[in-house]
Amino acid sequence: MPPGPFISPDPKVIALLDGKSFPVLFDVSKIEKKDLFTGTYMPSTDLTGGYRILSYLDPSEPKHAKLKQLIFFLLKSSAKRVIPEFEACYTELYDTLDKELAEKGKSSFQTVNDQAGFNFLCRAFFGSNPPDTKLGHDGPSLISKWVLFQLGPVLSLGLPKYVEELVIRTFPLPPFLVKKDYQRLYDFFYHSSGFVQDEAEKLGISREEVCHNLLFATCFNTFGGMKIFFPNMLKWISRAGVKLHTDLAQEIRSAIRSNGGKLTMAAMEQMPLMKSVVYEGLRIEPPVPSQYGRAKKDLLIESHDAVYQVKAGEMLYGYQPFATKDPKIFENPEEFVPDRFTGDDGERLLKHVLWSNGPETEDPTTANKQCAGKDFVVLMSRLFVVELFRRYDSFEIEVGKSPLGAAVTVTSLKRASF
Known part of the structure; x- marks a missing residue:
């Protein structure tokens, strides 16, 4: 754990190691979340326009409810654009992959996914297409650089250990080095999000503050998750x-055919295997594996095997895969089981899928810290699987490592044959 301003130079945390103890992190009556989004340290607010962003606010703070309400407003406003814009952006992605495979025999998925994902979010949320603005195609690279300055102390860049310790863990990376990059992103969001800014003013939030929050929610939270x-x-x-x-392709295409050949929410509800595959992906390798909290009062926390006393002010840390791969909850927890969440038994397991900073069976509210875009993230993840198997029967990839997730190179895409 990197040191931060609110704890000793040698930070200590209490780790929650199973699926029974982990959910205490979601109980805001017991756990404070103030300035703990990235753990025992907090990046400089110079990276976010001088504002403490929603992710760093505890629900007890007055602005938390208003800012989260604005994110709900944004999501509701974009509902009709999500499916068509995803189809359009990811059709472009697969056209690019097909072309590069034909020319080079392989294609980096990261590069095309970053651009398609960013374009989709901006088109769906704000009705604005980045390549048609001054931002052009630079959004993903600007975001990656900005995120590095926030997450440096907890990232591994694949450099020699002593180099990483010196470069990104000894001193904070100075925010002024990304000030111009961030300003370009901010200008795009400011000019694209006027309707949300209007709503913010009704709630007493300045246009500037909500814009910094929209940028963070789109670029860090959502785009980062897709990446x-x-x-x-x-x-x-x-x-x-x-x-x-083959099973996914058959299920997906059959459901679309039975809904008049169009992809709709109703059609996706008729794809139980596809839905289970998405939940299993979120279970086995959640995109944000670490959660943090500080005890508001003396607590007794139960694991499967014992009860532990935690004192007020002590820091709690949960590495989510310890909970979502708990062998006392999931059979064969280390295996990717595609149909794990199908049927009644599968439905009962959903309360143990915790990727959204809360159980999958519960909903985000202004009073909790569950991801405001929980349902949106599940939807776009389903759309990702659907669009893949609408178009292809199968695929082959090579997998390497990157600081954020797997580095995937596509080596084969077998076009739909039925």
Whole structure:
């Protein structure tokens, strides 16, 4: 744990190691979340326009409810654009992959996914297409650099250990080095989000503050999640083999045909295997594995095996895969089981899927810290699997490592044959 301003230079945390103890982190009556989004340290607010962003606010703070309400407003406003914009952006992605495979025999999924994902979010949320603005195609690279300055102390860049310790862990990276990059992003969001800014003013939030929050929610929270989770999904589905690919293709295409040939929410509800595959991906490798909290009062926390006393002010840390791979909850927890969440038994397990900073069976509210875009993230992850198997029967990839998720190179895409 890197040191931070609110604890000793040698930070200590209490780790929650199973699925029974982990959910205490969601109980805001017992746990404070103030300035703990990234753990025992907090990046400079110079990286976010001088504001403490929603992710760093505790629900007890007055602005938390108003800012989260604005994110709900944004999500509701974009509902009709999500499916068509995803189809359009990811059709462009697969056209690019097909072209590069034909020319080079392989294609980096990361590069095209970053651009398609960013374009989709901006088109769906704000009705604005980045390549048609001054931002052009630079959004993903600007975001990656900005995120590095926030997460440096907890990232591994693959450099020699002593180099990483010196460069990104000894001193904070100075925010002024990304000030111009961040300003370019901010200008795009400011000019694209006027309707949300209007709503913010009604709640007493300045246009500037809400814009910094919209930028963070879009670029850090949502785009960052897509950047990690979509390549990881490809990895797990690829490893599961051709039978799963065939089953998904048949289920997805059949459901779309039975709904008049159009992809709709109703059609996706008729795809239980696809839905289970997405939940299993979120279970086995959640995109944000670490959660933190500080005890508001003396607590007794139960694991499967014992009860532990925690004192007020002590820091709690949960590495989520310890909970979502708990062998006392899940059979074969280390295996990717595509149909794990199908049927009644599968439905009962959903309360143990915790990727959203809360159980999958519960909903985000202004009074909790569950991800405001929980349902949106599940939807776009389903759309990702659906669009893949609408178009292809199977695929092959090579997997490497990157600081954020799997580094995927596509080596084969087998076009739909039925």
